[in-house]
Amino acid sequence: MSLTKEALQHIEASHKTGTEAAEGHALIVGDNFKLVDMEKYQDQRRRFRGQFRTKGLKDFISYVAGRKSEAPVFIDRDAMAACSYLDIGIPERPGHCDHSATLNLPKTPEFTAYLHADGSTFDQEEMVELVEDWGHLLEFENSKGEPLERTKVIHAFRKVSLEDLTNIESEKQEHSSRVGVMNSVTVKNAERLPAVIYWKLTPYEGLTERTLAMRVSSKTKGGPSFGLRAIALDAAKEEIAAEFAALVTDGLPESECLLGTFQP
Template sequence: MSLTKEALQHIEASHKTGTEAAEGHALIVGDNFKMVDMEKYQDHRRRFRGQFRTKGLKDFITYVSGQQADAPVFIDRDAMAACSYLDIGDKSLPGHCDHSATLNLPKTPEFSAYLDADGSTLDQEEMVELVEDWGHLLEFENSKGEPLERGKVIHAFRKVSLDDLTSIESDKQEHSSRVGVMNSVTVKNAERLPTVIYWKLTTYEGLSERTLAMRVSSKTKGGPSFGLRAIALDAAKEEIAAEFAKLVTDGLPESECLLGTFQP
């Protein structure tokens, strides 16, 4: 029995439609050989997958340790972040890396305020507001190393004023003469103002409390204002990053913790 061209095309199309692939997990359908994943039609997923994201150090450690997965943890000290691909597998049997846990440790509001103040110049009103807002964290020291009370510091910033002194120096000789004018602007009662402010704070959630110093300088151009500069901030950041890495490593003793990032 011979078959017509139309019959042969119908048989070919019927054969292509519904052909199993990927060990029965998918079907090839249609003339364009479209692959259809059958997982959503099954009672369960083929494997567990998902992305856990958190800002909590303890929550990250709890989740990763609870998976009982032999997966490395990658610690990014610069970003204060950590990540683990819990189904990464190994070189002989690599996983899909679609089950992950990610930690992004947030700065505390007080540390953000410290960083915002670093390198800034504040006028009297702004300086008073800074001390009033964060005064419960601050300690003050004058140029002699003596401690200053917060209330007196606020009063000193409010009452600060400038002395504008002009002096004329005259030097007359037989064949020449020289007249010099010197202008000096100084801050009145400067000893009442702090030269160093100490911030006692927690930099990131879950880390220990530390004290960060900030230099205060008076500026006289255009009216009284104050320049703020963090002292040894780079060294402090290194210590903070080291503490973060240690907390993750100590919290996950069964995991291999590596410094760096990994892109699957």
């Protein structure tokens, strides 16, 4: 093994001539027998190493396909992520797994807003802001299944009010009497409010657009407010994850694509 000037200077600085190890790729130097990697003093690395991380589906596919590696691709459907250790090797000749490509597909802002709204309660002002911010994606339907216009929906949320109804029942008998008071609070003009909101959105970058439904319920305690709940969200997530896995698999026909994660 020929040594560069920098390598010789490093050895001299150790005050002791080194003993070669690891087939000449390292030296044992000093009284404490310190092992020094000589790779940084050589013209080239011993092997290619690096970690490619991306949020782009097409970029991940392009990078993995461009390396022409036989390494498997591991697809984590729950995390909407994929990873390939391009120098993993084979069981008979395992690699170091120093060269990897990782994809973490990000949620779109509109899908993040949808998930945030799910299970949340909004007052009148917050509900109006939600419809104004994302109205270009939304369609509305009342309890009868009839479509509602966005501008009228915004107006209905702004003008919503509560009606307090009190009903007194009185019953008198010969030896007893009973008075019952029933109190109920209802939302006036509820038919003008949407019962279901449909979000038309792309959940993750690179995936297809889909429509997700959200049910609206009115709450009367402490003033008018509205609860939102996603409809069949778990089923939609399964469909989204299946589409993601299919896109990675179809984009890398030469690679073995496996569902799961791998820890080297």
